[in-house]
Amino acid sequence: MHADAQSLAGEPVDARAPETPYPTARPYMHPYLAGFGLGLVLLAAFVIMGRGLGASGAFSSLVAVGADAIAPAHARANGFYAEYLGDGTSNPLMDWLVFEVLGVFAGGFLSGILAGRIRTGVERGPSISKGMRLFYAFVGGGLMGIGAKLARGCTSGQALTGGAMLNVGSWAFMMCVFAGAYATAYFIRRQWQ
Amino acid sequence: MKRVLANLKPTFRAGLLVGVLGLIAAFAGSPYQGSQFTIDAQELARVVETTTDHVTPEELADWIIQGRADYRLIDLRTAQEYGEYHIPGAENFGLTALPDAGLQKSEKIVLYSEGGIHAAQAWFLLKAKGYSGVYMLFGGLDGWKDDVLFPSLAANPTPAQTVQFGKMKEVSKFFGGAPRSGGTDSAQTPSYALPKVEMPQSVEASPASTPKKKKKEGC
Amino acid sequence: MNAPFYKFGLFGDNMSLIVAFFIGIGFGFFLERAGFGNARKLAAQFYFKDLTVFKVMFTAIITAMLGLFYLSWMGLVDLSLVYLTPTYLLPQIAGGIILGVGFVVGGYCPGTSCVAVSTGKLDGVMYLLGVIAGIVVFGELYPFLGGFYTATPMGQITLPQLLNVPYGLVVFLVSLMAVGGFAGATWVEKRMASRKGVQPS
Numbered sequence: 001m002h003a004d005a006q007s008l009a010g011e012p013v014d015a016r017a018p019e020t021p022y023p024t025a026r027p028y029m030h031p032y033l034a035g036f037g038l039g040l041v042l043l044a045a046f047v048i049m050g051r052g053l054g055a056s057g058a059f060s061s062l063v064a065v066g067a068d069a070i071a072p073a074h075a076r077a078n079g080f081y082a083e084y085l086g087d088g089t090s091n092p093l094m095d096w097l098v099f100e101v102l103g104v105f106a107g108g109f110l111s112g113i114l115a116g117r118i119r120t121g122v123e124r125g126p127s128i129s130k131g132m133r134l135f136y137a138f139v140g141g142g143l144m145g146i147g148a149k150l151a152r153g154c155t156s157g158q159a160l161t162g163g164a165m166l167n168v169g170s171w172a173f174m175m176c177v178f179a180g181a182y183a184t185a186y187f188i189r190r191q192w193q
Numbered sequence: 194m195k196r197v198l199a200n201l202k203p204t205f206r207a208g209l210l211v212g213v214l215g216l217i218a219a220f221a222g223s224p225y226q227g228s229q230f231t232i233d234a235q236e237l238a239r240v241v242e243t244t245t246d247h248v249t250p251e252e253l254a255d256w257i258i259q260g261r262a263d264y265r266l267i268d269l270r271t272a273q274e275y276g277e278y279h280i281p282g283a284e285n286f287g288l289t290a291l292p293d294a295g296l297q298k299s300e301k302i303v304l305y306s307e308g309g310i311h312a313a314q315a316w317f318l319l320k321a322k323g324y325s326g327v328y329m330l331f332g333g334l335d336g337w338k339d340d341v342l343f344p345s346l347a348a349n350p351t352p353a354q355t356v357q358f359g360k361m362k363e364v365s366k367f368f369g370g371a372p373r374s375g376g377t378d379s380a381q382t383p384s385y386a387l388p389k390v391e392m393p394q395s396v397e398a399s400p401a402s403t404p405k406k407k408k409k410e411g412c
Numbered sequence: 413m414n415a416p417f418y419k420f421g422l423f424g425d426n427m428s429l430i431v432a433f434f435i436g437i438g439f440g441f442f443l444e445r446a447g448f449g450n451a452r453k454l455a456a457q458f459y460f461k462d463l464t465v466f467k468v469m470f471t472a473i474i475t476a477m478l479g480l481f482y483l484s485w486m487g488l489v490d491l492s493l494v495y496l497t498p499t500y501l502l503p504q505i506a507g508g509i510i511l512g513v514g515f516v517v518g519g520y521c522p523g524t525s526c527v528a529v530s531t532g533k534l535d536g537v538m539y540l541l542g543v544i545a546g547i548v549v550f551g552e553l554y555p556f557l558g559g560f561y562t563a564t565p566m567g568q569i570t571l572p573q574l575l576n577v578p579y580g581l582v583v584f585l586v587s588l589m590a591v592g593g594f595a596g597a598t599w600v601e602k603r604m605a606s607r608k609g610v611q612p613s
């Protein structure tokens with residue numbers, strides 16, 4: 001397994017050369033190699049912690065704490081917030097996912113700086129204004145927040161983790177993510193192409 | 194064969210490897226451990242010898258008084274016996290019903306029966322299945338009665354024993370028992386009435402049978 | 413070996429947070445390496461131009477799936493102790509569709525947006541603010557959504573249990589599907605590239 005993974009790295013990376021090249025300093029890792037690395041991180045989470053990866057859960061904790069700070073009675077009465085606030089014996093932010101997501105920020109920065117890919121800007125297609133792209137990003141994020149909570153997890157928590165564990169709900173979820181995205185892609189193609 | 198493999202692109206080789214690993218998996222059998230457990234006899238013997246598998250009645254009494262919720266207390270006797278009296282916070286599961294008790298392999302489990310034989314059998318069963326935190330109540334329910342509910346002072350007590358007895362008198366009252374007056378012949382069978390099965394007042398807020406579930410583990 | 417280590421009490425809650433941070437670093441590192449800090453690369457998946465998302469995701473899934481299967485099979489990991497999110501079919505289908513729409517509109521998913529933020533993407537910042545707003549909306553609507561949120565509960569269930577077939581067989585089928593999918597994805601990418609008049613390599 002290891003030898004194969006090594007030789008994968010020797011392959012030409014991103015040989016597709018699209019007409020508008022991605023504004024990157026160094027080419028990205030080969031998809032299979034990056035996936036293999038990601039899979040090993042997920043496996044490590046299984047073996048060490050007995051749980052998978054996640055992302056949206058950390059932001060739920062953040063929202064719950066925010067709601068608790070602004071309107072404690074309101075937050076405690078809400079079953080959704082209450083679940084993230086716990087029984088009051090521990091700080092809701094001293095949470096596994098919160099620390100994991102802090103690590104994601106750090107890991108992304110580390111990889112970005114090593115590859116010279118840190119630069120401020122807005123990722124957008126050639127025919128959309130910055131303002132519109134930021135608006136779309138906000139709306140998309142909002143939908144993602146709602147969808148992730150309804151589905152009890154996002155791409156990391158459900159599709160990746162549940163996918164590897166052959167979780168029924170995760171596989172149904174994953175199919176629907178691709179279905180929803182492909183069905184919508186045509187209507188907002190101006191944003192990207 | 195080797196030459197053919199060497200000529201394949203690395204991605205194809207990786208794909209082939211995945212296919213082969215998958216194929217072996219299809220015939221490998223169940224990945225769940227429940228079906229194929231093993232006993233490490235030496236380890237078990239060591240545990241028994243050093244009595245690290247025991248929780249004394251005094252320790253258990255302390256846990257209950259402190260309202261600790263990090264363990265499960267299992268009463269292995271019949272439902273009728275359980276109905277008459279059980280240690281506060283205990284759940285009733287017979288030996289055969291133990292698999293349905295929903296025990297976690299990592300949690301602390303304290304077993305007790307009347308004397309200790311059934312508890313010892315259940316201890317071996319669980320230990321063999323890979324439960325790591327299984328303990329027996331030392332002396333069983335009999336030990337609980339002697340040491341916690343109806344403690345007595347030895348005939349010629351040392352100062353340390355007297356202090357201990359003073360402490361146990363309080364504990365005994367907490368559980369609705371009655372300390373036997375000092376100096377009584379310990380061979381005499383106690384004819385004290387067993388207390389009611391209700392949880393003592395002060396710990397009712399956090400029953401030991403429902404360990405508090407922390408925040409959810411999912412995303 | 414007693415794994416999962418945490419569930420066997422090999423370390424406590426405080427240590428688990430440190431572990432969380434390091435696992436997160438690995439997660440974020442490979443997300444960025446794969447190019448997932450870039451919304452255009454992610455969105456290209458849905459126009460069949462660049463199927464990196466599919467390839468990375470399924471490579472990760474089969475790596476972890478095969479690893480978990482064999483470690484459990486050898487008795488090194490107790491599979492029953494690895495947390496499985498309970499299935500609630502209808503809300504997960506609805507959530508999946510909404511999330512898919514959000515993916516292509518916003519260009520990220522929550523994990524990748526963190527990487528986008530730490531590599532300086534302003535759209536990533538807006539996206540994360542959107543996620544937080546979305547969670548607030550969900551939280552406020554929760555009292556009304558509660559019924560649907562817990563509809564069609566199926567418990568903690570895996571595909572092998574649902575289909576009543578050996579676990580390993582599903583592992584095999586998923587592996588086959590993934591490898592077949594990779595071949596198909598590569599073919600699609602080449603076709604799309606040649607259609608635009610660029611020579612595939």
